[in-house]
Amino acid sequence: MVPNVASDTSAAAGAATPAEAVTPLMRGIGVLRLLTEAGGTAALSDLERASGLARSTVDRITATLARMGHLRLDGRDAVLAPRLMELGNAYLAALRLPRLLDAHADALADELDESVSLAVADQDGIRFIHQATRRRAMSLSFRIGDLLPAERTAPGPLFAAEWGEEDWARWRARRSADPHDSAFPAVPPRTTPPLRADDDDFEARAAAAGARGWSLDDQLIEPGLVALAMPVRDADGRTACVVSVVSHTSRHTADDLRRTLLPRLRTAVTTMEREVREARETPLTATTATTTTTAATTGTATGLAAWTGASKQELGREFVESLARGLTVITAFGEGRAALTLSEVAEATGLARATARRALITLTHLGHVTTHDDRAFRLTPRVLELGFPPLSRTTLPDIAAPHLKTLSARLHESASLAVLTGDDIQYTARAATSRIMSVNLTVGTRLPAYATALGRVLLADLPQPRLPELKPLTPRTVTDPGELTTLLHHVRTEGYALVDGELEEGLLSIAVPVRELGGRAVAAVNVAQHSSRRTPDQCVRELLPELRATVHAIEADLHVAGRFRTVPNT
Secondary structure, three states, X not given: OOOOOOOOOOOOOOOOOOOOOOHHHHHHHHHHHHHHHOOOEEEHHHHHHHHOOOHHHHHHHHHHHHHOOOEEEEOOEEEEOHHHHHHXXXXXXXXXXXXXXXXXXXXXXXXXXXXXXXXXXXXXXXXXXXXXXXXXXXXXXXXXXXXXXXXXXXXXXXXXXXXXXXXXXXHHXXXXXXXXXXXXXXXXXXXXXXXXXXXXXXXXXXXXXXXXXXXXXXXXXXXXXXXXXXXXXXOOOOEEEEEEEEEEOOOOOHHHHHHHHHHHXXXXXXXXXXXXXXXXXXXXXXXXXXXXHHHHOOOOHHHHHHHXXXXXXXXXXXXXXXXXXXXXXXXXXXXXXXXXXXXXXXXXXXXXXXXXXXXXXXXXHHOOEEXXXXXXXXXXXXXXXXXXXXXXXXXXXXXXXXXXXXXXXXXXXXXXXXXXXXXXXXXXXXXXXXXXXOOXXXXXXXXXXXXXXXXXXXXXXXXXXXXXXXXXXXXXXXXXXXXXXXXXXXXXXXXXXXXXXXXXXXXXXXXXXXXXXXXXEEEEEEEEEEOOOOOHHHHHHHHHXXXXXXXXXXHHHHHHHOOOOOOOOO
């Protein structure tokens, strides 16, 4: 069930909607927020009730978002899709901090064996832009994009130390209007009386944190959770972001966390600040900036008009052009393009200036874009509320599953995703066919890599694959190391592997690798069938093009989802 969240996502409570605001864009963003707060999946009927929109309007919005690849329609449910992360990626790229600091945060987490977070200010809250989480029975559940109330976090006092009176007035108004923090679904609601007696002494804690340069969270969010935070300052001395080390009282008390980890946190922050200063001194070239932006956009400037026109022709009134164009404005921003004028937005998206202007007015009203002089526009951290929190936990099997299902239904054969685990492959996602005779395997099954098509495409990607003892599983199994090495070279050259009857008599399988952004094969996808249905040559002619198209779609989603985080393979 989706939360009962108003579909008007205005950043300022009670702010009048500008006359030039684009209503379909506001409604579409409202639906995306509802899906985000529902964990990424919601019934269309629930979206209708929670948004207050007519069912026909919800259907048009979701059809448009599905056409853009931002969600998929699964029966009566709408499910957020990885391609939606392009919006949040545009903000993170424009911010540059994740690219500069993520590796340092990950290294600090490895050194301390504790979870490490990076956060930025979002009005009177804090929003995470990176999470390096330790896998434990009790581990941190916060996600990239989650919004927390500043007063219940370690980073909050450090940001608040730089607030002006207007900021404090906004915070007091929010506390008065929302005493239980119902606007922050990522944290447990407040109890009455407050969780901690010093919770209402936030102003004093902010002043103390600003003076000493660090802040502690001693179980402010929930019992057992402790955190230590320090600001990462830019060349002007302002807080660019805050890095925090998060632990549990079973491992550290708050004071112990400060005594033990503060020196190492200071060292890490010094390195991070050096990265931030050096990045400011060496801005990106225009060529790099253009390439980065184009890669993130839904359509290029020249292709957007043709794409929206074709979509409108295909879907008719079910396609809401103004929604698609408005969301495309967000992807105009990126690395080297943090601040754009109206003309630059229009040029980057291919939209008319009047259309781009109305979209920017709408996005500014909703709090996703900010401008101080109506000339230069910037994305705000609020863009991350559009699907990023639930999608930031997406795994490769999650990404592959709907594509495998589509492939299996089209070919009437089983399709699977697998990863290399030692000398074996392990199935991590699977779509089975309903044939009487079909390949009967389940997720988690492990098979010897050397005798499978899935294993051979993964072994072929290794610089020097280590071959185990090659045991004959059938009379056709290749057991000569030299012959297998030659086969792996051929697989590497051709980009696919075909294995006929080597794992089991009558089993014919063809597979291709799935590559992450850097080009490394992280998994493989196959189609398996009984050898009576197709010859090997027919597999190459009929199945390989379909298989490659499916893997291309999986990789496109993987590259979007993995731009600012590591997507787990299992």
